[in-house]
Amino acid sequence: xxxxxxxxxxxxxxxxxxxxxxxxxxxxxxxxxxxxxxxxxxxxxxxxxxxxxxxxxxxxxxxxxxxxxxxxxxxxxxxxxxxxxxxxxxxxxxxxxxxxxxxxxxxxxxxxxxxxxxxxxxxxxxxxxxxxxxxxxxxxxxxxxxxxxxxxxxxxxxxxxxxxxxxxxxxxxxxxxxxxxxxxxxxxxxxxxxxxxxxxxxxxxxxxxxxxxxxxxxxxxxxxxxxxxxxxxxxxxxxxxxxxxxxxxxxxxxxxxxxxxxxxxxxxxxxxxxxxxxxxxxxxxxxxxxxxxxxxxxxxxxxxxxxxxxxxxxxxxxxxxxxxxxxxxxxxxx
Ligand code: 13P
Ligand code: SF4
Numbered sequence: 001x002x003x004x005x006x007x008x009x010x011x012x013x014x015x016x017x018x019x020x021x022x023x024x025x026x027x028x029x030x031x032x033x034x035x036x037x038x039x040x041x042x043x044x045x046x047x048x049x050x051x052x053x054x055x056x057x058x059x060x061x062x063x064x065x066x067x068x069x070x071x072x073x074x075x076x077x078x079x080x081x082x083x084x085x086x087x088x089x090x091x092x093x094x095x096x097x098x099x100x101x102x103x104x105x106x107x108x109x110x111x112x113x114x115x116x117x118x119x120x121x122x123x124x125x126x127x128x129x130x131x132x133x134x135x136x137x138x139x140x141x142x143x144x145x146x147x148x149x150x151x152x153x154x155x156x157x158x159x160x161x162x163x164x165x166x167x168x169x170x171x172x173x174x175x176x177x178x179x180x181x182x183x184x185x186x187x188x189x190x191x192x193x194x195x196x197x198x199x200x201x202x203x204x205x206x207x208x209x210x211x212x213x214x215x216x217x218x219x220x221x222x223x224x225x226x227x228x229x230x231x232x233x234x235x236x237x238x239x240x241x242x243x244x245x246x247x248x249x250x251x252x253x254x255x256x257x258x259x260x261x262x263x264x265x266x267x268x269x270x271x272x273x274x275x276x277x278x279x280x281x282x283x284x285x286x287x288x289x290x291x292x293x294x295x296x297x298x299x300x301x302x303x304x305x306x307x308x309x310x311x312x313x314x315x316x317x318x319x320x321x322x323x324x325x326x327x328x329x330x331x332x333x334x
Contacts, residue, residue, distance in 0.1 A: 010304045020294045030054050030293070033300040040073035041296070042088070044080040045235040046257035046288040051079045051296065058261065060236040061133045062148040062328060068092060069325060077300055078307075081106045081287050086137050089307040090317050097307040100295035104287045106134055108220070111190030112169030114138030120166070120188070127164040127186060130155060131320070134192070135169050137309055141316035143168075146324040149219050150234035152177050154331045155324065156185070172196075176219045176226055194285045195220035198253050199277035203228070206251055206275060213272065214247045218254035225253055225274075242266060255285045 020026070027050075033039065034056075042064050043055035052058050057067045061084065068076060068088035075096045078085035083106055085099040112135055121129060121142055131143040132152070140146060147155045156177050159165065165183065167174035169190030178185055198221055207213060207228075216238045217229035226232055231241045235258050242250055243265050252259060253274035262271045276283040299305065328334070 010302065020297060024297075026293045026297050027054055030297055030300060033297070037075050037300065037303070038073050039075035039077055039300060040071050041077045041079055042067055042071075042084075044084065044257070044288065045239070045261060046255040046285050047079045047291060048257065048289065048293075049260040050293050051291060052257070052260055054293070054296070055079060060148065060150055060234040062150045062234070062333065063236055064088075065091065065133065065148070065321065066325065066328070066334065071095070075300075075303065077296060079291050079296060080104070081109075081285075082307075083109050083134055083136060085307045086309065087133060087140075087321060089309060090137060090140070090314050090321060093311075093314060096303060098299045098303060099305060099307055100292070100299040101290040102305045104290040106287055107193035108132070108134045108170055108190055109136055109139075112136075112139050112188055114142060117168060117188065118142055124164070124166060124186065127166045128159065129166045129168065130185070131168045132170045132173055133321075133324075137313050137317040139168065140320055141313050143320040144323070145327070146320045148234060148324075149173060150237055151324065151328050151331060151333055152219075153180050154333075155327055156181050156183060158327060170220055172222055172226075173219045175223060176232065191222075192220045194255050194283055195253075196222060197276035197278055197283055198222070198225050198274050200224045200228075202275035202277070203251060203253065206272065210249050210251070210272070212247065213249035213251050213270075214245065215251045215253060215274070216242060217274075221253050229253065239265065242269065242271070255288065256283055257285075257288065 041055045043058045065087050069091040076088050077098045081104045085097050089097040129143045130145050133146050133148045165185040167185040168188035171187045171189050174187040214230040216231050219232050242262050249270040251272050251274050256273045259271050
């Protein structure tokens with residue numbers, strides 16, 4: 001196969017089975033490529049530790065969107081999943097946005113296909129649509145405001161109490177916000193495959209074994225887990241809480257990638273990944289964990305695979321994201 005043919009395949013398949021010279025110091029190579037190409041690496045907390053360590057910015061979905069909107073770099077390398085890289089492209093169409101593995105999707109985003117959602121929305125013409133950022137550009141284009149787990153409550157509370165609202169796609173986050181705000185938003189029946197896995201029974205047993213431990217949970221978790229949590233928040237909020245709080249031990253009910261920063265920021269504290277209800281006791285996100293240092297190196301070197309999108313969808317999807325960014329500035333979430 002010619003190099004051109006191989007690179008053309010990367011556009012659809014990503015860097016599958018490509019061997020990288022094992023003698024290369026990938027940290028050094030990636031650093032060189034960053035300089036050479038004026039590139040920035042934005043990483044989510046669910047990435048593997050090496051990727052977090054090489055990133056220029058690590059954050060939750062709001063922080064990543066804000067950073068993508070303001071970057072001066074020519075190339076944005078997104079160490080995260082597709083909807084995050086797509087959001088960066090929506091906000092920054094003139095930049096090259098690279099996602100090291102195009103197959104890094106999101107079960108929550110997949111649970112809300114635009115044609116089905118459009119039919120649902122059409123049945124409720126008097127409702128305003130708030131969509132969690134974990135959705136495709138097609139869903140964003142059908143929405144009035146985007147939110148993340150760190151600003152969802154404030155965004156809902158900024159609307160008149162009698163405003164009818166559809167909340168999509170996460171029923172768990174939506175249910176949590178309904179409870180916090182006393183609203184009764186109509187919820188799309190979507191969920192995250194990682195956050196739905198936590199076992200109430202195993203967490204309860206773990207709490208009995210570690211009575212000093214506090215349970216930190218992401219609002220994508222199901223209601224029974226949220227009910228027993230000591231703190232609920234976005235990844236950044238959970239991280240900040242674990243640093244500022246005085247407890248010595250925490251059970252963490254979100255994807256395990258976050259433990260790397262928690263442990264780095266509070267080396268004397270103990271962080272235990274909350275046990276899921278599966279045989280392998282694994283709560284890694286299979287999409288997030290598709291990214292590797294090798295793929296990041298190759299993606300930066302060949303500037304592939306690149307996020308591309310229809311301009312009409314991009315413009316329609318940008319409006320509700322801009323609204324979220326404006327509201328977040330008003331709330332002081334910068
Ligand atoms: P946040 O980092 O915004 O809390 O989102 C978590 C998540 O599931 C991202 O996919
Ligand atoms: Fe999607 Fe869940 Fe993975 Fe986040 S952790 S990317 S919501 S599947």
